Amino acid sequence: MITFSNVSLIYPNSTQAVVENLSFTIAEGEFVLVMGPTGVGKSSLLRLINGLVPHHTGGILAGDVSVDGISTRNVKPGGLAHLVGFVGQNPLNGFVTDIVEEELAFGMETLNLAPDVMRKRVEEVLDLLSLAHLRQRSIATLSGGEQQRVAIGSALVMHPKVLVLDEPTSALDPIAAEEVLSILHRLVHDLSLTVVIAEHKLERVIQFADRVIYILGNGLVHIGTPAEILKTSQIAPPIVHLARALNLPDVALTVRDMRRMSAPLRDRLSKIPQPIPPVVNSTEGIVHVAGVWLAYGNKSALRDISLTIHRGEIVAVMGRNGAGKSSLLRSIVGVLEVERGKISLLGKDPHTLRGRERTQLAGFIPQEPSDILYGQSVSQECAQADRDNHVDPGETLALLQKLVPGISPTTHPRDLSEGQRLALALSVVLSAHPELLVLDEPTRGLDYSSKNSLTTILKSVASENRAVILATHDVELVAQVATRVIFIADGEIVADGSTVDVLLSSPAFAPQVAKVMSPAPYLTVKDIVDAMRNSP
Amino acid sequence: MHRSLHPLLWWIWAGSLAIGVAKASSVLIACAVVGAVAIVVYRKSEKTPWAASFRWALKVGLWVIAIRISAGVLIGVPIPGQTLFTLPILPLPSWMAGIRIGGPVTLERVTATAHEGLIMAAIIALLGAAASLSSPHRLLRSLPVMVYEFGVAVVIATSILPQLVASIARIHDAQKLRGQETRGFMKWRRIALPLLESSLSRSLDLAAAMDARGYGYSRKRSRYRPIPWSARELLICLIAILALAKPQYVLLGAALAPLFLAPSQREEVLR
Numbered sequence: 051m052i053t054f055s056n057v058s059l060i061y062p063n064s065t066q067a068v069v070e071n072l073s074f075t076i077a078e079g080e081f082v083l084v085m086g087p088t089g090v091g092k093s094s095l096l097r098l099i100n101g102l103v104p105h106h107t108g109g110i111l112a113g114d115v116s117v118d119g120i121s122t123r124n125v126k127p128g129g130l131a132h133l134v135g136f137v138g139q140n141p142l143n144g145f146v147t148d149i150v151e152e153e154l155a156f157g158m159e160t161l162n163l164a165p166d167v168m169r170k171r172v173e174e175v176l177d178l179l180s181l182a183h184l185r186q187r188s189i190a191t192l193s194g195g196e197q198q199r200v201a202i203g204s205a206l207v208m209h210p211k212v213l214v215l216d217e218p219t220s221a222l223d224p225i226a227a228e229e230v231l232s233i234l235h236r237l238v239h240d241l242s243l244t245v246v247i248a249e250h251k252l253e254r255v256i257q258f259a260d261r262v263i264y265i266l267g268n269g270l271v272h273i274g275t276p277a278e279i280l281k282t283s284q285i286a287p288p289i290v291h292l293a294r295a296l297n298l299p300d301v302a303l304t305v306r307d308m309r310r311m312s313a314p315l316r317d318r319l320s321k322i323p324q325p326i327p328p329v330v331n332s333t334e335g336i337v338h339v340a341g342v343w344l345a346y347g348n349k350s351a352l353r354d355i356s357l358t359i360h361r362g363e364i365v366a367v368m369g370r371n372g373a374g375k376s377s378l379l380r381s382i383v384g385v386l387e388v389e390r391g392k393i394s395l396l397g398k399d400p401h402t403l404r405g406r407e408r409t410q411l412a413g414f415i416p417q418e419p420s421d422i423l424y425g426q427s428v429s430q431e432c433a434q435a436d437r438d439n440h441v442d443p444g445e446t447l448a449l450l451q452k453l454v455p456g457i458s459p460t461t462h463p464r465d466l467s468e469g470q471r472l473a474l475a476l477s478v479v480l481s482a483h484p485e486l487l488v489l490d491e492p493t494r495g496l497d498y499s500s501k502n503s504l505t506t507i508l509k510s511v512a513s514e515n516r517a518v519i520l521a522t523h524d525v526e527l528v529a530q531v532a533t534r535v536i537f538i539a540d541g542e543i544v545a546d547g548s549t550v551d552v553l554l555s556s557p558a559f560a561p562q563v564a565k566v567m568s569p570a571p572y573l574t575v576k577d578i579v580d581a582m583r584n585s586p
Numbered sequence: 587m588h589r590s591l592h593p594l595l596w597w598i599w600a601g602s603l604a605i606g607v608a609k610a611s612s613v614l615i616a617c618a619v620v621g622a623v624a625i626v627v628y629r630k631s632e633k634t635p636w637a638a639s640f641r642w643a644l645k646v647g648l649w650v651i652a653i654r655i656s657a658g659v660l661i662g663v664p665i666p667g668q669t670l671f672t673l674p675i676l677p678l679p680s681w682m683a684g685i686r687i688g689g690p691v692t693l694e695r696v697t698a699t700a701h702e703g704l705i706m707a708a709i710i711a712l713l714g715a716a717a718s719l720s721s722p723h724r725l726l727r728s729l730p731v732m733v734y735e736f737g738v739a740v741v742i743a744t745s746i747l748p749q750l751v752a753s754i755a756r757i758h759d760a761q762k763l764r765g766q767e768t769r770g771f772m773k774w775r776r777i778a779l780p781l782l783e784s785s786l787s788r789s790l791d792l793a794a795a796m797d798a799r800g801y802g803y804s805r806k807r808s809r810y811r812p813i814p815w816s817a818r819e820l821l822i823c824l825i826a827i828l829a830l831a832k833p834q835y836v837l838l839g840a841a842l843a844p845l846f847l848a849p850s851q852r853e854e855v856l857r
Contacts, residue, residue, distance in 0.1 A: 097794075100798055102794055102797065102798060105797075106793070106797055126797075126803065127794075127797045127798050127800075128797060128798075128799075128800040128801060128803030128804075129800075129803055131798060131799050131800030131803065134798070136794075136795070136799075138791060138794070138795060140791065143788050143792055143795070144791055144792060144794070144795030144796075145795075146792070146795070146796060146801075147724075148721055148724070151811075152724075152810065155810035155811075156799065157799040157800055158808075158810065159807055159808055159809065160800045160801045160802070160803065160804060160807060161800050161803070162804045162806040162807055162808045163808055164808065165808060165809065165810060165811075168808070168810045169811075172810070188634075204799070205799075208800070347633075380759075384763075385762070385763065405765050406765055408763065408765055409763075409764065412763070413763075414760070414763040414764075416756070416760045416763075418756075418760075418784065420780055421756060421757045421760035421761070421780050421784075422760045422761060422763070422764045422780075423780065424775075424776045424777075424779040424780055438764065438765050439765070464783060478764065479764070482765070
């Protein structure tokens with residue numbers, strides 16, 4: 051269906067080729083996962099399939115890419131629209147109209163299909179993706195998962211043979227992600243659609259993949275079955291890391307297989323006392339939230355929230371998209387003024403804080419870390435932070451080098467990878483030595499190694515007797531880093547307790563290792579390795 | 587099903603009113619028409635991101651008046667009349683004869699420039715009203731295929747505007763949290779860069795998405811459930827265009843026409 055023959059791609063002003071002499075064939079009805087660290091060219095590879103690269107982005111392409119016998123060399127992306135459906139990372143950026151039904155029809159209108167054909171196909175897709183009840187809704191009011199389904203639907207109405215998706219679940223909560231992926235799985239099996247998908251969160255998608263294209267950077271690419279690739283690859287989901295830690299001969303891709311393979315381990319671990327989760331025994335509160343209410347118009351975002359966050363805690367705030375996580379975080383740092391109730395940040399009302407006093411009390415990393423960056427280079431950004439935070443010149447840059455070594459000070463912040471940009475934003479905020487660090491969904495688009503360094507940074511902040519609050523959908527990150535989890539639904543706190551208690555109580559939010567080890571309360575590979583070391 | 591008015595209607599209506607206001611060139615009529623339009627916007631606009639366009643257009647209009655008056659007072663040909671006060675004259679090189687900066691400011695000059703500024707502001711406000719009443723997306727769909735290419739550029743620009751406003755607020759908040767309390771020019775410089783970056787990447791995403799969905803590939807374009815014109819909508823347009831012939835007070839009626847002719851909210855829900 052898709053044939054790459056001797057494809058090399060290089061962007062102008064770059065010395066490093068994205069891919070070099072790459073040849074492979076993807077058969078009809080295959081589910082192919084493209085994985086690799088950030089900034090390595092996954093998106094470029096996907097966009098090569100429908101010709102967006104190089105027709106839309108520029109770049110020098112050698113070799114040939116053809117889809118169903120049509121070479122992208124001769125045809126513009128529009129000419130492949132009936133053959134290749136493309137779904138981007140943020141569906142909202144790609145919507146042209148504002149009503150679900152009209153959005154589905156847009157592509158067919160541009161291809162000049164007859165009205166009765168359009169009408170029939172729209173109905174088909176509405177049923178296929180269970181969108182019928184949303185047909186007249188404004189897209190902006192849909193949840194993240196629903197929006198992603200509309201984006202997939204508006205590609206499917208063209209009856210494509212190939213569907214290409216670039217990190218379709220990165221902004222979704224685990225349940226919405228599951229919903230999108232299982233639809234893809236069904237399309238592959240029912241309609242024999244060919245799916246090519248890029249994704250960082252391997253634990254979500256690896257079980258569906260027939261084949262993996264692993265891009266290592268430097269033009270190196272490995273292609274093979276998931277089991278082959280994951281046996282040696284550096285990036286891998288937690289269950290594979292578990293299998294490696296246990297020195298199992300094979301890797302398992304699903305929780306079910308891993309449970310079968312790890313039965314002796316569970317036996318062995320059941321004989322030793324279960325791990326006692328680390329308890330933060332600080333009683334000194336940093337944030338006190340008492341009976342807080344907040345509403346946008348007549349839609350209430352927070353209802354009667356009360357909580358206390360202590361020194362040394364890393365608190366993860368979880369919940370569906372739109373549950374009120376961001377509202378809570380933004381009221382704690384004082385961007386939003388609450389309607390009823392009181393928030394105090396070390397005795398002060400966060401909404402009245404100004405300038406330096408605020409940065410020393412609370413540091414905030416927004417969903418888009420680049421929102422707080424505006425320098426022309428990394429060094430300029432750091433120098434500005436030194437001045438703003440009244441610290442010695444060079445301190446921020448030194449902090450950045452400590453967090454993530456090897457960033458050139460002359461780079462423009464826009465040219466950094468997602469992980470590096472987050473580190474820059476973190477060092478800008480942390481150089482003020484805030485007592486509280488607040489992060490709003492920091493893991494969007496982060497690969498495993500960036501997530502590991504984020505984990506280290508957050509743990510070191512908490513160990514300095516400060517506190518961290520982060521809103522996230524990433525259960526694996528929560529399992530690694532959080533000491534406490536607050537679960538929010540519809541503006542109310544539904545669960546608040548230690549990470550083990552909250553994560554294990556809901557199957558959708560349990561990390562992979564916990565599902566494998568259930569009912570024993572282990573959350574991460576490290577927990578198990580530690581427990582085995584202590585066991586006789 | 588809830589059906590709002592035809593999106594082109596609002597642009598024809600507001601465009602005719604704007605031409606009428608310019609033709610009538612009367613401050614009284616301009617203010618009355620903007621007032622009437624404000625009532626229509628208040629009654630008819632839905633809760634959409636672009637509903638705020640009218641308010642923004644009013645703000646821009648105030649700036650236009652202020653700039654026009656100060657420019658008129660400082661620079662220009664003197665108009666004889668009652669002198670209010672005299673500014674020192676800035677000496678200019680001889681080749682710039684005919685232009686004078688400073689000098690006596692007459693009442694006539696101030697009123698003439700204020701009058702011009704006000705008419706300009708009214709026209710901007712009317713176009714803002716059309717933008718806040720019609721969905722740019724629906725407008726794109728109802729444009730004739732011939733002007734479609736051009737229309738897309740305009741619609742993308744207008745649909746990005748409200749997103750820009752939201753981005754400004756987001757970036758402003760984020761920077762406040764970084765301890766930035768600067769105001770005025772410095773504040774805008776710091777917001778402009780991240781803003782430009784995020785809106786640019788969003789536009790690129792949209793362009794790529796449209797490209798991938800075959801936009802502009804086929805010369806002909808079909809319509810999925812075309813938006814029909816109802817008799818009432820045509821009547822509103824007709825009144826607005828007829829008002830051009832005799833702008834004086836007919837304009838006011840034309841401005842208020844949608845209130846009486848358009849189906850009420852309750853009626854729409856029932857349909």
